[in-house]
Amino acid sequence: MHKNNWACFLLILAGIVIGGFIGNLFPSTWLNYGQTFGLSSPIVFDMGIMCITFGLTIKVTVASIVGIVLALVIYRFL
Template sequence: MSRGALGKNNWALFLMLLAGIMLGGFIGNAAAGVSGLSWLNYGQSFGFASPIVLDLGILVITFGLSIKITIASIIGVLIAIIIYRLI
């Protein structure tokens, strides 16, 4: 297998995982108000509590990262992996 084809497959997997995380997060937020499906939005958030600011005088850069992992996003990742393996 050529190196280019391997890189393409890795990018496809990355994009599938990203889509699964985003779709799962969206479904988790939508299901938060539904009594029978509210467990899909259960999860943990981690990251920086406040952004880190780097002031260089003429340039100010602000770094921030916050990730919320929910049950729905984990299910989305698993579905993305299954779809990727089928393709």
């Protein structure tokens, strides 16, 4: 049986979001321990008539990693 890669991708994204949500529910526990990386200030291109701003920050926590693992386990059993 062929498994859909989009389903795996969506499950992983859902695991990240739910894990981040759980980490924010319990801010003083070990679940919210993690690292943030990315651009500290956004890059701005001002071209006179149009202004484009680029920025990306990713926060990896224990809860989001647990969410990814649970999503992969659920995908395996689908």
